[in-house]
Amino acid sequence: MSLLSGCTANKNTVNGNSTVLTGGDLLFQTGFEGTSKMVPRTRNEAGVESHHYETDDIVGVDNTLADHNDFVKDLDENPKAGEFFVEYTGGDSTKRYVKIIPEIGNPKNHVLQFWLNDWWLATENQKKARIQADIYNIKSGFKEFHQSVRVFLNDDFKALEKYPSPITWLTISEFWNNEWWVTTEKYGFRVTLGIGKPTAAESKLHFILNAEDAGQKEVWNDNDHSAVEVPIGKWFTMNYYYKEGNDKTGRFYMTITPEGEKEQVVFDVTGFTHNTYDPAPNGVTGYSPLKLYTSKELVQFMKDQNKTLQIFWDDFKLWRNK
Numbered sequence: 048m049s050l051l052s053g054c055t056a057n058k059n060t061v062n063g064n065s066t067v068l069t070g071g072d073l074l075f076q077t078g079f080e081g082t083s084k085m086v087p088r089t090r091n092e093a094g095v096e097s098h099h100y101e102t103d104d105i106v107g108v109d110n111t112l113a114d115h116n117d118f119v120k121d122l123d124e125n126p127k128a129g130e131f132f133v134e135y136t137g138g139d140s141t142k143r144y145v146k147i148i149p150e151i152g153n154p155k156n157h158v159l160q161f162w163l164n165d166w167w168l169a170t171e172n173q174k175k176a177r178i179q180a181d182i183y184n185i186k187s188g189f190k191e192f193h194q195s196v197r198v199f200l201n202d203d204f205k206a207l208e209k210y211p212s213p214i215t216w217l218t219i220s221e222f223w224n225n226e227w228w229v230t231t232e233k234y235g236f237r238v239t240l241g242i243g244k245p246t247a248a249e250s251k252l253h254f255i256l257n258a259e260d261a262g263q264k265e266v267w268n269d270n271d272h273s274a275v276e277v278p279i280g281k282w283f284t285m286n287y288y289y290k291e292g293n294d295k296t297g298r299f300y301m302t303i304t305p306e307g308e309k310e311q312v313v314f315d316v317t318g319f320t321h322n323t324y325d326p327a328p329n330g331v332t333g334y335s336p337l338k339l340y341t342s343k344e345l346v347q348f349m350k351d352q353n354k355t356l357q358i359f360w361d362d363f364k365l366w367r368n369k
Contacts, residue, residue, distance in 0.1 A: 065312075067288040067300050068193050071366035073114075074128050075121045078362050079147045079157045082107035083118065088132050103133040103145065105159075105180075122182065127367060129185035129333065136177045138167040143178050156361070158199070159337070163356040166343040176346045179221075180337040182365075188224070188330020191368035193288040196336065197361040202280045203354035207244065207252060210348055214244035215255070215270075218340040219358070222289060223333045224321045227261035234322035235261030238289070238299060242277050243270060252277040254313050256299065260322050267318045275303065275313045282306045284362075291320050291328055336363065 077083060088104040109116040122131040133145050142165035150156040159180075166176040198219075207214060220240040227235020236259065243255035254277060257268035287301040297320035304310040321328035337360050349356060 065288070065300060065302075065315075067290075067298070068195075068286050068302070071191075071193060071368040072127070074125065074365045074367050075115050075118075076112055076362075076364040077109045077116060077118070078111060079105075079109065079159050079360075080112075081110035081116075083109055083147060083157070085133070085145060085147055101135055101137070105131065105133065105147070126186045128365075129182040131180065131182050133178070133180050135179075136169045136175075138165070138176070141165070142167055143176065145178055145180075150359070150361070159360040161337070161339045161356075161358040161360070163339050163341075163346065165350060166346045174343040175341065176343070177340040178338070179335040179340060180360075181333065181335050183226075183333035185330070185332050188332045189289070189291075189334075189367060189369075190330045191288075191290045192331070193286065193366050193368070194336055195284060195286045195362070195364045197282055197284050199282045199359040199361075200277065200279045201355070201357040201359075203349065203356065204242075204252065204277075204279045206349060206352055206354045207242075207345070209249050210244060210345065212247050212344075214242065214252070214345065216340075216342050217242040217345065218338050220287075220338050221335045221340075222320075222331050224291060224328065224331045226333050232261075234325035234328075236266075236319075236322040236325070238320060240287070240301070245270075252279070254301070254303075256301075256314050256316065258319060260324070266323055267316070269314055269316050275311050278303070278305045282361075287314075289320060289331065290368075291330055293321075293323075294319050297321070330369075336365070 084107050086104050086106055088102040106118050115121050118131055122128045135143055143163045146160045147157055148160050150158045161178045163176055163178055166174050169175050218239055218241045222238040224236045225232050238258045241255045242252050244250055255270040258266045283303045283305040285303050290298040297318050299316045301314040302310050302312050339358050
């Protein structure tokens with residue numbers, strides 16, 4: 048574990064729950080049911096928030112839920128929220144796609160499918176692969192919020208246990224406080240949640256977490272690969288909590304609950320959740336709650352074995368505390 052800038056990190060893997068995952072105002076929830084559908088993004092032109100990448104959108108209402116269930120009304124047009132869309136940074140549907148589909152084995156339930164089978168030439172002449180669902184242009188930055196989502200990693204993820212190098216880059220969620228590619232932003236900062244493997248030797252996959260100031264200058268990480276394994280081929284609920292603060296007041300807390308099992312605490316980190324030099328932090332202004340982002344080498348390794356990275360998402364809920 049590497050901890051810089053005076054941060055502390057406490058990682059607890061015992062069963063438990065926390066009051067940080069309760070309360071707040073429900074901003075949005077969806078199970079991708081009802082009239083929820085993927086469409087080309089036409090409501091707004093892609094701007095600095097998406098680097099002019101190709102983007103899609105999800106619109107509609109999940110009428111299986113009572114309220115806060117409208118992608119446009121409750122996210123895009125909500126002054127307390129931000130604009131939701133899907134981006135890829137290149138590639139085409141032979142290499143990656145996002146779809147709302149009937150759940151395999153449970154066709155009455157719909158889920159959001161991320162399918163990633165190849166890499167491509169992206170920005171800055173980089174070869175990599177990315178799918179992500181974003182909430183950007185948050186009108187007033189999130190100072191404190193929590194989220195819940197059900198997740199299913201397909202069995203092909205097991206092939207990564209034999210990946211011949213450590214895995215340090217397989218991102219599944221990312222938080223910006225604030226976006227460091229914006230030219231007027233002096234105090235960029237991000238927290239990255241991913242899936243990792245500690246060594247080149249065969250081993251199980253674990254969650255990894257780190258925070259960086261602009262320029263990818265690491266502030267802290269919690270990458271010691273705890274006893275909590277990433278569930279593969281099994282649904283699990285992932286809950287996390289983000290509180291803006293410094294090395295004493297910032298916090299990131301995350302649990303998972305595999306189907307039929309008890310809740311497990313994966314991360315409980317106290318440390319900077321904004322740029323370490325920012326004199327007036329203004330909250331998370333954009334983030335990717337659902338993401339699949341990795342290197343050319345990792346995707347090629349999977350492709351060589353006729354394997355495909357797929358993540359299925361369901362029952363997404365977002366609460367804002369401040």
